[in-house]
Amino acid sequence: MVGCGVMGTDHARLLARQVSGAELTRLTDLDPGRATALAEELGALTSPDGPALVAEDDVDAVVVASADATHAALVLAAAAAGKPVLCEKPLAPSLEEAARVVRALDADGTAHLVALGFMRRVDPAHVELREALHRGAVGEPLLVHGTSRGVTAGPGATSESLITGSFVHEADSVPWLLGSPVTAVCWQAPGRTTGTSDLQDPQLLLLRTADGVLTTVEVLLNARYGYDIRCEVVGRSGALALSEAVQTTSLTTRTSDLSRTSAFAADWRPRFAEAYRRELQAWVDGVRGLEAPALATARDGLVAAAVCDAAVRSMRAAVDGAGPWTSVEVPS
Amino acid sequence: MVGCGVMGTDHARLLARQVSGAELTRLTDLDPGRATALAEELGALTSPDGPALVAEDDVDAVVVASADATHAALVLAAAAAGKPVLCEKPLAPSLEEAARVVRALDADGTAHLVALGFMRRVDPAHVELREALHRGAVGEPLLVHGTSRGVTAGPGATSESLITGSFVHEADSVPWLLGSPVTAVCWQAPGRTTGTSDLQDPQLLLLRTADGVLTTVEVLLNARYGYDIRCEVVGRSGALALSEAVQTTSLTTRTSDLSRTSAFAADWRPRFAEAYRRELQAWVDGVRGLEAPALATARDGLVAAAVCDAAVRSMRAAVDGAGPWTSVEVPS
């Protein structure tokens, strides 16, 4: 496990305690104390840094959950060493860099060793939605409405990081859901923001996919009220949506404020806990040859980056909160 | 309108402002000032007391919403005068008195002039439930679960008034729903109360109807969290229930306490506002000969009183919170 931040710590605990067939052997982090503490908790050893960890003899496969800027090099190092690697999104901080990684993997014939952590692809609710759609539950799709709301924007969030850090999940999940690539993106925003002059929040992204479906995605980082990820698909004979209850706890509470209440998750951890466990279990099963995992590939990561790139270009060309439709261009 | 308390004021406003074909001509109340103020608001006159109002020339029909102890005499007076009367429950404060009223009405051939205010019979949700049940939506019924919760017990509430004032609605609505009379009642209670030594709250009433259905009714006056009336019918091929949303407002609110909230009604007024309007409209339509109203009769009121009487007898015979099954006896 490279990186022991919030995400890396969660992943490490899952690997060590909740995943069959995996042994957590090595951890590393920029903060050695953090790595040591977690290694002690989980009965693992530490390595001095990411490249060193990749090279350890007792490391058969690598999870990358370190800073975004380190992903590309670690992925290439693991692939070069013939070790499977599960990399948190993004594959690389820029579209060009992501393209370079994919070209290198393709040239080396090592692309099969790389999986990207787009966890919605194994989230039970999203999988159920996709399966229902594909079995024709509502006929041919016409519209998709995605909503991605968090409680509070992280420190340093910008208009662009909203796209590359949050919207990127829909950039991957919408074409995965529809089985059709995104061809163009159009950026829109209200004349108000919950953020600063550097952070337009919320934003509305419109997507066209090759199949003719029109998608709206609202991203709102400072939603205050909870972590709330929704998706509705409208088809020719009906509509399918993630149940609202997917976001909330198992309880309905009625108390003296004259209301009936369900609690929201405060962030992605409770909402996607099971998705992360399944992602790691599927990845480990794939590494062990038990089954081909249903995870995103490095190329999927490149494509999602290209969708985000089009969104950013539309935003930069926007006048009075309205950007132009902008083509998605996936570098070859 | 006889009685200008909370219920009478609501009824008067509905009659004067929301009911087609009715003119509110006269009001009376024990508190003359209250009657005068309401009469001015609604453009009506006052009468010195209930019997005087019944006798007024400009009164064609009477609504009785005064104290329980006055109901029987006013109903008999109106019927004797040949004037239709809509009487709030109960028909009379005791089972014997109710029986006496029904016998008198039957002897005079004036029973058709009397309607009882069991508003669930015209509540859209209850009507929809009954219609679905009767068209076989879930097959032959097996069980009914009723829940009747209020925010706070009224002043002077007792274990017995809980039965005769609140449970009485289920005493009428359950046999109306099933089309089968209640034959026996069994009283149960936890070893805890939200009330005093005189008020066991909550109580659990078990009912048997002649068709073999078993019904549970929970009554809780001090529920704190809202006014909450539920009903579920379990049949051979499924279950039907009033939607939980029936109790709450039209909005779902998500705010910064990380929850999704729907507001409950604080009392019966918002919950049954439409039922009361329909009750009064149906009654007026009936008085005008437009259609036979689907309202409860004086005999229905007697039967409901007999069910309550069995519940009270079971309670009085209870040991350690458990009463015996007690037969319902309707006086002839």
Next chain:
Amino acid sequence: MVGCGVMGTDHARLLARQVSGAELTRLTDLDPGRATALAEELGALTSPDGPALVAEDDVDAVVVASADATHAALVLAAAAAGKPVLCEKPLAPSLEEAARVVRALDADGTAHLVALGFMRRVDPAHVELREALHRGAVGEPLLVHGTSRGVTAGPGATSESLITGSFVHEADSVPWLLGSPVTAVCWQAPGRTTGTSDLQDPQLLLLRTADGVLTTVEVLLNARYGYDIRCEVVGRSGALALSEAVQTTSLTTRTSDLSRTSAFAADWRPRFAEAYRRELQAWVDGVRGLEAPALATARDGLVAAAVCDAAVRSMRAAVDGAGPWTSVEVPS
């Protein structure tokens, strides 16, 4: 009542049977048999045509529910006769015509006699949403999401009639909700339609209001699954939405197909039945001088027509399903 189609018949029945203070005296329809039958049912007389009805001595106020093309002339005739008129939307079939009507009313000082039938303004759910928004329940609004779905497009529906016949409700309700006028509209559509080459269905309209809020409105005539009108407002401190239960019946049904089900309305009649009753009651109360009704004015109808006109212009200028942002211009 001018016009005894589906809408006129409903209105006539409500006026005659469910509205306090109103007497239905006269009906007329292009089909005299239809008018006669309804008049007999409701105890009213007929008039040979709309203008004749407006002129009848026993007509104090007029409801216009006839064909769209007849609205303007009937409204002007009623106003000229000094009779209050409630006109179903639209005020006139074209923006220019609507402007002409408003100018004429203003010139004559009779604008106060005219109300427009935008029933959402008295729909309890929409009123509750607006009140919660205005009391600051979720802070300053940022985004509005409207959804307007019907079961099946009417005969002869076109891309333009979808806007002027269905979207027009949001064209009125969004600025009413926000208290801020719509300044620009942008038309978008998927590359698929449930209709023909003349009917693009669904359509997505983006609206900007003067306050900076961005609104999305999806209109889908052939939704198949039910009549479904939704609205969500996202504010700085939370989100408010019409409860999903608003659209459905009071029952939750569980039957042998292993599902829990709530039934949708098949069209606007059950969904807005109470709104229509309140609209007529409020209008009659206003006519009687009891209270100033909260209904839309002729000018509101003109403004909504101007919003629709901008939507149509954006649609006509669209390339590949994407129209430009187009300014709303209200003729003076």
Next chain:
Amino acid sequence: MVGCGVMGTDHARLLARQVSGAELTRLTDLDPGRATALAEELGALTSPDGPALVAEDDVDAVVVASADATHAALVLAAAAAGKPVLCEKPLAPSLEEAARVVRALDADGTAHLVALGFMRRVDPAHVELREALHRGAVGEPLLVHGTSRGVTAGPGATSESLITGSFVHEADSVPWLLGSPVTAVCWQAPGRTTGTSDLQDPQLLLLRTADGVLTTVEVLLNARYGYDIRCEVVGRSGALALSEAVQTTSLTTRTSDLSRTSAFAADWRPRFAEAYRRELQAWVDGVRGLEAPALATARDGLVAAAVCDAAVRSMRAAVDGAGPWTSVEVPS
């Protein structure tokens, strides 16, 4: 793994593929072909029978999911061999036998080696309910309402097996939830059954716990519409309930039958899949000394059997569908 029926097969797959720290080494079943097939699928070996499996050198711990009648002997054999054992409920087919097992374990000092498979204790929804209750979310509890419905009664189901096979879950979970033992049980039933003369279905069990709470439990095996386990706790300041959505899939579907639908589970497997995984993970963690598992003990199994025994005695003493309150007697 002893027993490769529906339950045993699920458990075996979870242990082999989804549980960290476990290796599935041996399987056995009365049907050797079934055991062999599953062993091949999961990379395990077979043993000729349960006692032989318990004695295998490559078996460190045993899961018992074989026929009820074999549980007691296998538990005692495993405990005698010093091997931890997770036994599906019941501990033994009769109360006397269960008491004998517990006495033997206590005498040998091996009770700590035995865990009972009451999976609700690790079901996330039930755990969340219990935690909310214990942190005082609704104040001191007054009433509990449990509902336990399945789609179809299994072959050979009887009035008694409904109690010992289905109600037994509430016999364990209600006192676990409340932290107070069940002291008495009262059996009630409608005059109708979905079953035969040997199977009264549904049944209503009333429970009193030492803390004074009154509990109702409805058990219905032939509910037809889905697997539906509910629980509501009513307290002095509000009510807590498992969200209805807990039972259903992640999707809300709207299709051309004019309804909004959520799918129910067809049996306990989807509903409690995560509970079973957590149960096995917790048990394995406990076996490995990582943490004390929150699982039921052999004594908990004895106590639940005593509650069921009181229910059966009340049923046998019933007249016209109503049994007496019957004390729970836990053999020492």
